[in-house]
Amino acid sequence: MQTLANRPCATRRAAAARFGRQQCVKVLAVASGNSKPTVLVAEKLGSAGIDMLKQTCNVETAYNMKPEELCAKVSLVDALIVRSGTKVTRAVFEASKGRLKVVGRAGVGVDNVDLAAATEYGCLVVNAPTANTVAAAEHGIALLCAMARNVPQADASIKAGKWDRNTYVGTSMVGKTIAIYGFGKVGSEVARRAKGLGMSVVAYDPYASQEKAAAQGVQLVTFDEALAAGDFHSLHMPLTPGTKNLFGDSAFAKIKKGSRIINVARGGVIDEAALLRALDAKNVSQAALDVFMEEPPKFEGNPLIGRPDVICTPHLGASTTEAQEGVAIEVVEAVVDALAGKLSSNAVNAPMVPPEILKELQPYIVLAEGLGKAAVGLVKDSGFTDIAITYSSPRGDDLDTRLLRAMVIKGVLEEITTAKVNLVNADLLSKNRGLKLTEVNVRSGEGSEVLSSMSVALGTADSKFSAAVDKTKRIYVEGKVMNGQPFLTKIGNFDVELLVSGSVLLTRQRDQPGIVNISFMTVSRTAKDGEAIMAIGIDTEPSPATMEAITSVPGVVECTIFKEVLPSNSN
Ligand SMILES: NC(=O)c1ccc[n+]([C@@H]2O[C@H](COP(=O)([O-])OP(=O)(O)OC[C@H]3O[C@@H](n4cnc5c(N)ncnc54)[C@H](O)[C@@H]3O)[C@@H](O)[C@H]2O)c1
Numbered sequence: 132m133q134t135l136a137n138r139p140c141a142t143r144r145a146a147a148a149r150f151g152r153q154q155c156v157k158v159l160a161v162a163s164g165n166s167k168p169t170v171l172v173a174e175k176l177g178s179a180g181i182d183m184l185k186q187t188c189n190v191e192t193a194y195n196m197k198p199e200e201l202c203a204k205v206s207l208v209d210a211l212i213v214r215s216g217t218k219v220t221r222a223v224f225e226a227s228k229g230r231l232k233v234v235g236r237a238g239v240g241v242d243n244v245d246l247a248a249a250t251e252y253g254c255l256v257v258n259a260p261t262a263n264t265v266a267a268a269e270h271g272i273a274l275l276c277a278m279a280r281n282v283p284q285a286d287a288s289i290k291a292g293k294w295d296r297n298t299y300v301g302t303s304m305v306g307k308t309i310a311i312y313g314f315g316k317v318g319s320e321v322a323r324r325a326k327g328l329g330m331s332v333v334a335y336d337p338y339a340s341q342e343k344a345a346a347q348g349v350q351l352v353t354f355d356e357a358l359a360a361g362d363f364h365s366l367h368m369p370l371t372p373g374t375k376n377l378f379g380d381s382a383f384a385k386i387k388k389g390s391r392i393i394n395v396a397r398g399g400v401i402d403e404a405a406l407l408r409a410l411d412a413k414n415v416s417q418a419a420l421d422v423f424m425e426e427p428p429k430f431e432g433n434p435l436i437g438r439p440d441v442i443c444t445p446h447l448g449a450s451t452t453e454a455q456e457g458v459a460i461e462v463v464e465a466v467v468d469a470l471a472g473k474l475s476s477n478a479v480n481a482p483m484v485p486p487e488i489l490k491e492l493q494p495y496i497v498l499a500e501g502l503g504k505a506a507v508g509l510v511k512d513s514g515f516t517d518i519a520i521t522y523s524s525p526r527g528d529d530l531d532t533r534l535l536r537a538m539v540i541k542g543v544l545e546e547i548t549t550a551k552v553n554l555v556n557a558d559l560l561s562k563n564r565g566l567k568l569t570e571v572n573v574r575s576g577e578g579s580e581v582l583s584s585m586s587v588a589l590g591t592a593d594s595k596f597s598a599a600v601d602k603t604k605r606i607y608v609e610g611k612v613m614n615g616q617p618f619l620t621k622i623g624n625f626d627v628e629l630l631v632s633g634s635v636l637l638t639r640q641r642d643q644p645g646i647v648n649i650s651f652m653t654v655s656r657t658a659k660d661g662e663a664i665m666a667i668g669i670d671t672e673p674s675p676a677t678m679e680a681i682t683s684v685p686g687v688v689e690c691t692i693f694k695e696v697l698p699s700n701s702n
Pocket residue numbers: 239240241260263264267312313314315316317318335336337338339367368369370373374395396397421422446447448449450
């Protein structure tokens with residue numbers, strides 16, 4: 132096979148000039164034309180974030196909207212930024228009529244966003260996962276101390292004109308055990324601070340690393356062990372189907388008698404009716420709650436809020452000036468990046484790719500999308516039922532293929548569907564279309580390169596260019612990255628070398644001298660005097676008459692236009 136390196140310089144330069152545009156990954160097709168995207172900020176956001184947003188977007192603020200008001204506004208905006216007080220339901224995505232591309236959550240928890248609906252509607256959800264961690268941990272510690280020393284009750288008493296030094300005798304924290312549930316970002320910061328108070332720390336988190344816990348002097352234990360060990364129990368896990376009502380009657384039956392519980396995570400993790408029963412039975416002696424099953428909770432006759440053994444704050448964990456400025460900047464950066472079509476490491480419903488990995492993957496991402504486009508561009512009317520992707524990589528099974536797979540699907544589906552396909556919904560859309568997808572990782576090559584090659588094969592397809600069909604009766608294209616550029620290296624059983632971009636004319640002819648004479652092209656043959664295919668870069672599409680003329684050249688067997696091998700918007 133002729134390689135780029137040994138090809139004549141002029142041809143290489145021509146190829147590079149023609150196809151060598153700097154490619155970048157467009158994840159979401161967002162801003163159209165030159166108009167600025169419009170962002171609706173539905174809850175109070177730190178001013179630094181608003182100022183940053185205004186640099187690239189039209190910003191509309193509307194707080195305390197009723198659900199129907201949000202639905203009315205959302206079809207006029209490209210992005211929506213919320214905190215935990217706005218429910219971004221399926222109805223919101225439906226009402227957006229496809230315009231809403233990004234939901235930014237200025238905080239960690241995304242349980243107020245219908246992620247399944249977001250994904251279905253191709254809307255990226257991003258959050259601000261780190262900027263309020265310390266604030267939440269500090270609030271947890273504040274509640275721990277306030278509860279142990281009856282600070283709110285004593286404050287209320289003195290404000291009522293009493294000097295009562297007997298009722299509010301507290302309990303000491305030093306030497307006691309705190310059980311932390313959810314040893315993630317907030318949980319581990321709480322652990323660090325609890326150690327500073329002289330407490331022993333155990334943690335329950337089925338997904339946490341032993342090493343990380345040990346490095347902090349924290350012992351990971353089972354749920355039941357944590358319940359039995361803790362004098363204080365501090366909750367720091369997300370609300371998921373697995374954690375919903377985790378603290379119910381059964382847990383409270385096992386909890387250390389008279390221990391105290393703090394919840395700065397999510398209300399639904401505690402079954403509030405069960406907590407009331409546990410408080411009545413003195414299995415739990417005190418509770419400190421920042422979060423509730425329903426927010427705001429019903430106040431009238433609420434048995435939990437009125438109790439002297441329960442102290443409450445109105446979901447204030449993240450509410451420090453510093454944290455609010457921090458989350459505002461963090462979420463705005465993610466929203467602006469997403470609107471510009473860049474991948475975000477804060478994406479919640481799309482593969483999260485750290486920036487350094489993304490940089491490394493960049494040319495392979497372009498290749499993957501290009502191969503998807505190339506393969507589907509060769510399908511005839513009868514369509515195809517399956518996509519087989521093979522990755523040949525020195526990393527073998529260690530290669531994280533999620534992003535590459537999504538880009539192949541994007542490349543394939545964008546050609547055949549009117550639905551907006553992006554990294555968020557690529558998997559789901561292919562599944563909904565009943566496409567069978569298989570991936571094979573083959574260990575091959577050496578060194579640190581991501582891929583030595585990759586191929587896309589479309590099954591049960593009738594190709595408009597029969598030479599693209601391989602021995603297994605699949606439309607087959609293969610490619611690799613050379614000198615940082617994505618190349619198509621095989622079509623069917625024919626080796627080619629085509630820097631993937633723009634439109635290409637493909638002809639198949641008998642291998643005989645002098646039948647076509649074109650300066651830039653790539654030719655491949657199976658055997659001398661056998662058959663060859665020729666790929667020719669073209670600027671404008673030949674007319675039907677020209678196509679007919681090419682096909683009627685003696686020796687030419689078939690001819691097709693292979694349009695836009697790579698996405699035209701990848702520049
Ligand atoms: N009150 C507030 O204002 C406030 C502020 C920030 C965060 N939060 C909440 O705090 C919680 C933790 O936030 P984070 O940033 O530390 O998240 P995180 O993702 O860093 O940590 C969550 C941890 O919970 C663990 N976990 C998951 N399922 C579990 C289970 N069934 N049992 C035990 N552990 C489980 C995970 O392994 C992870 O280590 C979230 O619910 C978040 O929404 C609340």
